[in-house]
Amino acid sequence: MAGIAGKVIAITGASSGIGEAAARLLAGRGAVVVLGARRSDRLETLAASIASKGGQASFLVTDVRRRDDVAGLANLATARYGKLDVLINNAGIAPISPLDDLRVDDWDDMIDVNVKGVLYGIAAALPVFRRQGFGHFVNTLSTAGIKIVPTMAVYAGSKNAVRAISEGLRQEAGPSLRVTTISPGYVDTELPSSMTDSALREQGQASMKAMAIPAGAIAEAMAFAIAQPDNVDVGEIVIRPTAQA
Numbered sequence: 001m002a003g004i005a006g007k008v009i010a011i012t013g014a015s016s017g018i019g020e021a022a023a024r025l026l027a028g029r030g031a032v033v034v035l036g037a038r039r040s041d042r043l044e045t046l047a048a049s050i051a052s053k054g055g056q057a058s059f060l061v062t063d064v065r066r067r068d069d070v071a072g073l074a075n076l077a078t079a080r081y082g083k084l085d086v087l088i089n090n091a092g093i094a095p096i097s098p099l100d101d102l103r104v105d106d107w108d109d110m111i112d113v114n115v116k117g118v119l120y121g122i123a124a125a126l127p128v129f130r131r132q133g134f135g136h137f138v139n140t141l142s143t144a145g146i147k148i149v150p151t152m153a154v155y156a157g158s159k160n161a162v163r164a165i166s167e168g169l170r171q172e173a174g175p176s177l178r179v180t181t182i183s184p185g186y187v188d189t190e191l192p193s194s195m196t197d198s199a200l201r202e203q204g205q206a207s208m209k210a211m212a213i214p215a216g217a218i219a220e221a222m223a224f225a226i227a228q229p230d231n232v233d234v235g236e237i238v239i240r241p242t243a244q245a
């Protein structure tokens, strides 16, 4: 099945930023979107906004640190709409800091959300995709995993763990499942709010103000990969502001 219209697409981290932009764009092109994140008020408002424009959206409060929550999101898609075409593993946090600061709780949080959250997504959707004989994983990585810079070691590590897992998944997936990774550079979202070091948060916000591209640019890339015919597997897309070094 090529195109976007009629596909059932579950999105984690759909309450703001890239996930929200993807939900709006994909629903606008005829997908049924199933939205997951922790902030129920945001999800409710987003689902209502999509419905008011003639789109179809459901939501479930989902903490990707809980395997059952992520399974619930996939189950909602299949129970309500009969299938799951795409899972966008997009939820992520970036409480960055120099390793010397030993902010070990932040390291744990990044592993739990950025790595284990994606693994729980795979655990939830892979059996569904196998049963159906089709399915597409879209995993949000980061250019932080391509150009490794100070303060971003653990964040970059979490994203590169998902890069490795995604390639392994692709190798194992066989001829009927697709796996796409998208690596954004600076995108104008709420991501700095997850930064626990206030100086780095301000720096992050300043960099965003100076050069960030809109979240819709990443949503367009996701839409491109999803819209390809079943036998075309877009592996990896990197999108950064032209001004990003």
Ligand SMILES: NC(=O)c1ccc[n+]([C@@H]2O[C@H](COP(=O)([O-])OP(=O)(O)OC[C@H]3O[C@@H](n4cnc5c(N)ncnc54)[C@H](OP(=O)(O)O)[C@@H]3O)[C@@H](O)[C@H]2O)c1
Residues within 6 Å of the ligand: 012, 013, 014, 015, 016, 017, 018, 019, 036, 037, 038, 039, 040, 042, 062, 063, 064, 065, 090, 091, 092, 093, 094, 113, 140, 141, 142, 143, 144, 183, 184, 185, 186, 187, 188, 189, 190, 191, 192, 194, 215
């Ligand atoms: N913005 C950038 O410059 C940039 C660059 C490269 C990569 N990325 C990646 O893009 C992805 C989306 O981030 P964004 O930039 O759009 O930032 P954002 O606006 O802060 O969105 C992050 C999303 O993740 C969700 N989330 C965080 N922790 C969660 C949890 N435990 N369970 C479920 N959902 C959770 C948030 O929702 P709740 O708080 O409601 O749960 C929110 O919907 C992330 O993976 C991020 O690493 C962003």
